[in-house]
Amino acid sequence: MDLLTKITSILVVLIAIGFTIFTNYPAPPISPIMYQWQTWGSYLTFKQFKIFYIDKQINNGTKTLLCLHGFPTSSFDYFKAYPFLIKSFDRIVFIDFLGMGYSDKPTLHSYSIMEQADIVQSVINHIGLDDFHILAHDYGDTVTQEILARIRDDGLNLKIKSVSMMNGGVFPSIHSPLVIQKLLHLPVIGYLLGKLNNKYTFAINLNRVFGSGTSPTMAEFYNFWAIVRHNHGYRVFGDILAYLDERFEHEDRWVSAMKNTKIPLQFIYGPSDPVNPPPFDVMYHKLIYNPYFDKLDENIGHYPHFEAPEEVVKRLNLFLQKKGL
Template identity: 40%
Template sequence: MFRYRGHQIRWWEAGAGEPLLLIHGFPSGSWDWHYLWDALAKRYRVIALDMIGFAFSEKPRGYPYDLIDQADLQQALMAHLQIADYHVLAHDYGDSVAQELLARHEGGAGFLRSMCFLNGGLFPETHHPVLLQKLLMSPIGSLIGRLYNRERMARTFGNIFGPQTQPDEHELDAFWRMIEFNQGPRIMYLLIRYMADRRVHRDRWVAAMQATRLPLRVIDGAVDPVSGAHMVERYRQLIPDPDTVLLPHIGHYPQVEAPELVLEHYLAFREQRVDQPAETTTPA
């Protein structure tokens, strides 16, 4: 645990070597990375936290949740650990936090080594929210959160996972444990404000992605209805020399649905684009 703005934040660390920060998505937490954790920790110093309002960190009712603050939180942990620069692997909501970190890096702070995105709303114009997200954003959002339960969660997750890689009961139990801990559903209507934040910061974040010399890769589950192949198509239109990997038949949670493939393509990214000396790095 460490304290951030007076609140307890849960975080994990394993391994040694270059620091790799894992940033989870909505509405879950760092458990999302558990299938990759040991393999990554054999190669890197792996760090992950449950963002404020998520999983096993505190979930204050009156907190002004936004993506800028969540990026501040990530940097606060890295400062706490005295880590000056690091790599990032992010998913979903975490992609937006990572985009904010990238914009800060491009603004002159210069603390990132590489960035890899899994399925997420990198561009608001290609993000297709599920019904739950739309309802949480509505005037009855607080009521929807209070009525949210494991059955509704299972239906939503079933719709965004690939048809051949549906979550099993153990995985659904784990997702629900993160969400329901400390009455999490009661603040989901506050967390969902991130969709509006994305629109506010969209141009600045995309400009940073277009300008950066930092190695970037997208590894994306193609059949995700929220941010699947259609998001990657937009990425290829907007980002110079795009480095993208589409995973056929995989949905919104590739690190849970196909962890071996995510690991394979992430390690290839590190070997080919990041970890080689600059003069021998393979072009994207």
């Protein structure tokens, strides 16, 4: 065996050992605020999977809000908005989608928007949710589009009083996924990249979608990562990203549902968003009849409810007031 072969063999062994250690390190401990969020929650069994949700009754009134989160994070995204939301709503419900947050994260599973919509319906039925508003973000916007389509096209009987969306790729033709999202979606490369994800690479990539001066602190990135890392969620990123293809496959159904819904519809938009760049607002006004579109300050990016939580709730309240809701 020549020297080059020996060196190559040693390098392969070292890389294999490093990969094994790197991809099997323990999950980080959760912070007190994350612990509180988790203790608020309950679990619903959907098929064989556990779905995490929070059902907070704040006051004795009936004004109810259902919050749906984005990819790749969780309902915890709303923790900054929560103190402002409880001033306006009597009951707030949060759901962690399958594969994210504190819900189960099965591997070798065919994740789909259709199934996530089924999960939302199951939680709604389980807790007896009626006459409620929806506040959705990103991935949650797409799930909401499917729910609207079911109401319009399939006769689904849900009493949704209003829908407010934030920075979701509801128009696939102008949606610009990050390079890392495209790579994670690839069959083999995506699997390896998912396994190699860590809090530093996660923070670097997630930080790209925030606006100028609105990035999370390292402690906040740590919280996001800890929830992603829970039950090895980072390993199923590539599988969940199948929704990028679904958006094109069901574009007509989902865009039409927004265009033709009779439910009052609002879009709250952070313009400093690389995955939904400024042509988005032009497209929205072009396609949506009588649009109610709230464009935030230029420095707000992809996570408006995290970057400007008080302003988002203010815009939500103004929308509901103008609609008499």
